[in-house]
Amino acid sequence: MKKCLSLVVIFYSLLFANCKNKTAQPHQKKMAIVVSTLNNPWFVFLAETAAAKAKALGYDAKVFDSQNNTSLESDHFENIIVSGFDAILFNSTDANGSVANVLKAKVAGIPVFCMDREINSPDAATSQILSDSYSGAVSIAKYFTQQLEKKGNYVEILGIVGDNNTWARSKGFHSVVDNYPNLKMVAQQSADFDRNKALEVMESILQAHPDIDAVFCGNDGMAMGAYQALVSAGKAQKVKVYGFDGAEDVITSISENKVAATGMQFPKVMAETAAIFADEYVKGKRDFPKKIPVAVELVTAKNINDYTAYGKK
Amino acid sequence: MTVANLKYSKSLSKFQSLIALLILCIVLSILTDKFFTAENGLNVLRQIAVNICISVGMTLVVLTAGIDLSVGSVLALCSAVTAGLLKNGIEIPAGNLWIGFTLLGAVLAGLLLGFLLGCFNGFAITKFNVPPFVATLAMLTIARGFTMLYTKGHPISNLGDSFAFIGTGWLFGIPVPVYIAAVVVLVAVFITQKTKIGRYIYAIGGNEQAAKLSGINIKKVKITVYAIAGALAALGGVIVASRLDSAQPNAGISYELDAIAAVVIGGTSLSGGKGSVWGTVMGAIIIGVLNNGLVLLNVSPFWQQVVKGSVILLAVIIDKAGESKD
Numbered sequence: 001m002k003k004c005l006s007l008v009v010i011f012y013s014l015l016f017a018n019c020k021n022k023t024a025q026p027h028q029k030k031m032a033i034v035v036s037t038l039n040n041p042w043f044v045f046l047a048e049t050a051a052a053k054a055k056a057l058g059y060d061a062k063v064f065d066s067q068n069n070t071s072l073e074s075d076h077f078e079n080i081i082v083s084g085f086d087a088i089l090f091n092s093t094d095a096n097g098s099v100a101n102v103l104k105a106k107v108a109g110i111p112v113f114c115m116d117r118e119i120n121s122p123d124a125a126t127s128q129i130l131s132d133s134y135s136g137a138v139s140i141a142k143y144f145t146q147q148l149e150k151k152g153n154y155v156e157i158l159g160i161v162g163d164n165n166t167w168a169r170s171k172g173f174h175s176v177v178d179n180y181p182n183l184k185m186v187a188q189q190s191a192d193f194d195r196n197k198a199l200e201v202m203e204s205i206l207q208a209h210p211d212i213d214a215v216f217c218g219n220d221g222m223a224m225g226a227y228q229a230l231v232s233a234g235k236a237q238k239v240k241v242y243g244f245d246g247a248e249d250v251i252t253s254i255s256e257n258k259v260a261a262t263g264m265q266f267p268k269v270m271a272e273t274a275a276i277f278a279d280e281y282v283k284g285k286r287d288f289p290k291k292i293p294v295a296v297e298l299v300t301a302k303n304i305n306d307y308t309a310y311g312k313k
Numbered sequence: 314m315t316v317a318n319l320k321y322s323k324s325l326s327k328f329q330s331l332i333a334l335l336i337l338c339i340v341l342s343i344l345t346d347k348f349f350t351a352e353n354g355l356n357v358l359r360q361i362a363v364n365i366c367i368s369v370g371m372t373l374v375v376l377t378a379g380i381d382l383s384v385g386s387v388l389a390l391c392s393a394v395t396a397g398l399l400k401n402g403i404e405i406p407a408g409n410l411w412i413g414f415t416l417l418g419a420v421l422a423g424l425l426l427g428f429l430l431g432c433f434n435g436f437a438i439t440k441f442n443v444p445p446f447v448a449t450l451a452m453l454t455i456a457r458g459f460t461m462l463y464t465k466g467h468p469i470s471n472l473g474d475s476f477a478f479i480g481t482g483w484l485f486g487i488p489v490p491v492y493i494a495a496v497v498v499l500v501a502v503f504i505t506q507k508t509k510i511g512r513y514i515y516a517i518g519g520n521e522q523a524a525k526l527s528g529i530n531i532k533k534v535k536i537t538v539y540a541i542a543g544a545l546a547a548l549g550g551v552i553v554a555s556r557l558d559s560a561q562p563n564a565g566i567s568y569e570l571d572a573i574a575a576v577v578i579g580g581t582s583l584s585g586g587k588g589s590v591w592g593t594v595m596g597a598i599i600i601g602v603l604n605n606g607l608v609l610l611n612v613s614p615f616w617q618q619v620v621k622g623s624v625i626l627l628a629v630i631i632d633k634a635g636e637s638k639d
Contacts, residue, residue, distance in 0.1 A: 039563040044466030161614050190614035195468075195557050196564060200360050204608035207353045208345065221468075221561075228557060232481050249470050249559065 030060035031278055032085040034076050036093045036117065038065040040193065040221075042245055043091065045310050046115060046267040050089045053275035059086070070097040077101040081108045087278035088112045089271070095120045095164050111281045113274040116267065117164065118291075127277055127288040129270045133165050133244075136263035136296025137172030140242055143261050143298055144177065144216065147240060151182035152213035155205055157226060159193040159218035166190075169218050169244055169263075186212060191222045198225030206233050214240040220247035220262055227259060246299060248309035255304045263296040268311045270294055330579050330595035333628050337599060341606040348609055355488060361601035362490035363388075365594060366549040367568060368575035369501045370542030372593040375576050376505070377538055378518045378585025379438065379445035383452035384546040384572055385565035387430050390460040392550030395423030396469040396560035399476060416475050424547045430456060431543020435536030449539075453569070460562050470559040480555030490552050497545060501590045510534060518585025575600055578628040599628065 031054040035047045047063045054061035064080070066073035070093045080088060081104065088105055090112050092098035102112045102124040114128035148154070156173070159166035177183050186209045191198035198217065206212075206229060215230075217223040223243030230236040236258065243250045246264035253259040277288055299307050306312055342349040367384050374381045399419035403412045414422065430452065437448040482489040505511040513534045516524040525531055549568075554560040579596030581588025603624055607617045 038461065038466055039566070041467045041562070158614065187608075187611050189608055189611070194563070195559065195561055196553055199557060200604070201608055203356050203360065204353075204605045207350070207356060207605075208347045208609045208611070224559070225557065228481075249468070252471075 028060050029058070029086045029282060030062065030084075031087050031089060031275065032062055032064060032076075032080045033089045034064045034066060034073060034080070035091040036066050036073075037068045038063075039067070042219075042247060042265075042267060042310070046091060046271050049268050050115065050271035050275055053272045054089070054278070057275060057279045059279070066093050068093055070094045070101075073098060074101050074104075077104055081105060081110060085110060086282050089115060089274045089278060090125070091115045092117045092119050099124055111278065113277050115270045115274045116265070122290065126281060127274075127290060127292065129273045129277075129292045129294060131265045131270065132293045132296055133168040133263075133265075134172040136244065136265070136298075137169040138176055139296070139298040140216070140244065140261060140263050141173045141176035143300060144173075144214065144240075144242055145180055145183065147260060148183060148213055150180045153184050153186045153209065153211065154214040154216060155202070155209065155212055155226075156185055156188045157198055157201060157215060157217045157222050158188065158190040159222070161190050163193075166193075166218050173216055191217075191225065193219050193221055195221040195225040195228075198222035199229050202226040202229035203233070206230075206235070210235075212239055214242065214260075216242045218244060220245040220250040223259055223262065224249050224253070227253065244296075246307065246310055251299070251304070251307060251309050254299060254301060257301055261298060261300045264299045264307055264311070265296050266294050266311055329631060330592055330599065330628065333578075333631060334595055334599050334602065337602055337606070337624075341602065341609070345606075345609050348606060353605070353609075355491070357598070357601045357605045358491045358494075359488040360605065361597050362488075362494040363549040363552050364568070364571050364575060364600065365494040365597045366497050366545045366552070367542075368572040368579075368593050368597050369497050369590055370545035371569075371572040371576050372579070372581055372588065372590055373501065373505070373514060373538045374445070374542050375573075375581050375583060376514050376518045376585055376588055377535055378521070378583075379535070379538070380573070380583070381431075381434065381449045381539060381542045382446065382569045383430070383434060383449040383456055384542065384549075385568035386453045386456035386460065387427055387543055387546040388550035388553065388565035388568060389560075389562065390430070390456045390463070390550075391423040391427045391547035392554040392560045392564055393460050393464050393469060393562065394426055395419050395547075395551055396472055396554050397463060398422055399472055400469055416473075420479075420551055423551055424544050427547025427550070428540050428544040431540035431546075432536055434543065435539035438539065439532040439535050464560070464562040466562055468559045468561050469554075472554065472558055472560075476555055477558055478555070480552050480557075490556070493548070493552065497548070498590060498594055505590055510537065514538060515586055518587075520586070571600060574625050578625060596628075599624070 033047050033050045035043050037043050051061040051063055064076040066076060073093050088110055092114060095118055098119050099121045102119055105112050106124055111126040114125045116131045118128055118130050119125060158170060187205045189201045191201045215226045217226055220243040223241050227236060227241045230239050240260040242260050243262040246262055250259050250262050347353060371381055398414040402414055434449050434452050437443045438445050478489060480490055484492060513529045516529060517531055517534060521531065553564055575596035576593050578599055579592030581592055603621060607620060
């Protein structure tokens with residue numbers, strides 16, 4: 001009897017769900033947000049903002065996490081194409097590897113808008129809204145050389161060594177700093193964009209090079225890890241720490257004069273622009289700029305009051 | 314072979330990983346004068362404290378011929394919950410209620426959560442006969458998912474000075490995490506060598522059927538072992554969060570591999586029944602010294618991975634060579 005009753009309930013609830021779908025939302029448009037990883041607060045923020053903006057524009061939004069894996073990303077694209085999404089807001093796992101995925105969507109007639117990370121194809125994506133990591137690192141490097149008065153020993157902590165952003169930042173930084181022969185890099189190590197790894201790597205580096213003047217880190221998480229190591233070694237006052245991203249912890253630390261500077265990226269601007277473009281595309285607009293570089297701004301103790309985590313106040 | 318001889322060769326194989334460690338230290342001391350200093354020694358010990366906590370738990374599991382792949386995710390979830398309780402407490406919107414946590418309360422809650430997640434692993438393995446590899450693989454994903462849900466993907470930072478003492482404090486010239494790891498090791502050595510459950514752990518790993526026939530409650534022992542592994546992973550999580558003054562949602566990724574490496578380098582057999590906690594401690598120190606030494610020498614990050622893998626392989630080959638002589 002009980003079984004029978006529950007079957008009836010299930011049946012009715014199915015019926016009810018069906019009715020609701022058909023009547024209430026006949027032509028609900030939807031956007032897919034595909035991000036390289038959700039294991040990093042910066043990308044979580046990018047995905048959340050894109051989803052929020054898409055919802056605000058009247059779309060259903062679904063976030064797909066590629067877990068830094070281009071083949072998983074490929075699966076996501078296939079599922080997205082099959083389930084009939086209207087647009088893809090896309091943060092790629094790999095500049096070259098992701099091109100094929102974007103082309104698949106293009107063939108299926110779904111526009112792709114790249115956020116933050118570039119893909120190496122002139123016309124696969126409808127538009128690319130990109131963070132200019134290289135010139136961001138250049139402006140950090142200029143401030144860096146100025147603060148160190150063009151001389152001293154420094155350490156560089158790299159992100160994941162297989163990642164495009166790691167090298168865009170490192171190359172931008174060295175394009176300036178390498179012009180000053182008295183600025184000497186005593187160690188260059190990777191900490192995989194990870195706070196704990198940066199802490200451990202920095203502790204070991206401090207054993208080998210106790211008398212350094214500055215640390216340049218490929219992201220803010222690592223900058224916080226390096227700073228923690230300097231605190232426990234009693235060197236936080238002497239050694240200047242530079243980060244990249246504009247994450248909450250570092251913004252707070254800059255205002256407390258603990259971290260020297262960071263490069264503020266604007267995930268909110270990028271995510272919202274991509275969502276607005278996608279909306280315009282759905283409404284019929286076809287003429288978009290192929291690339292929009294979003295400048296990375298230098299944040300220091302001097303202008304910290306203009307900024308908050310991941311953007312301007 | 315006389316009894317004395319047998320004892321001698323047994324204790325020699327026990328010291329194999331110690332010998333490997335000594336060779337490694339001597340080589341590093343020759344290559345850089347920064348390596349063999351008291352400060353760097355403490356530095357390495359502090360860095361490996363977390364891996365020691367995890368890999369001691371892993372040793373108990375591996376001795377029963379099991380494996381626990383979930384430790385990294387359990388570490389992340391427990392560190393996030395500890396940090397979250399400490400910072401924000403629990404809010405119950407229904408009764409407009411807010412429960413705050415003291416430092417001790419938050420840490421104990423984190424450890425308890427690790428213990429329960431471990432129990433769950435053990436329960437799935439013993440009650441439903443899920444192979445340990447699969448059960449803990451599932452927990453690896455589930456616990457990471459809950460970590461993301463609990464933190465919404467953002468780190469929980471600024472946890473206060475008293476909490477920071479656990480990971481960054483010093484007592485009598487030695488970092489606090491080193492004391493924690495030492496207590497964990499001593500308790501585990503006592504359990505494995507002096508207690509009934511210790512003998513049961515070895516018996517189950519040696520021959521589960523025989524252990525069962527001799528009346529050992531296999532389910533109870535296994536659940537206990539996974540629960541301990543979970544609680545120790547949680548303890549590692551508390552130390553990590555305290556050291557960073559922040560619980561990171563992506564903490565502990567691939568820590569299970571470091572722990573398994575420490576267990577294996579330390580000479581514990583993955584098929585169970587053979588090995589020791591001391592061996593694992595040696596294994597963890599070898600990994601820590603290697604990580605530290607490669608950075609001191611400023612070896613390229615690309616080469617570091619190759620070197621680390623090769624050393625693991627070499628250590629096990631030496632260990633196996635010693636074993637076959639018996």
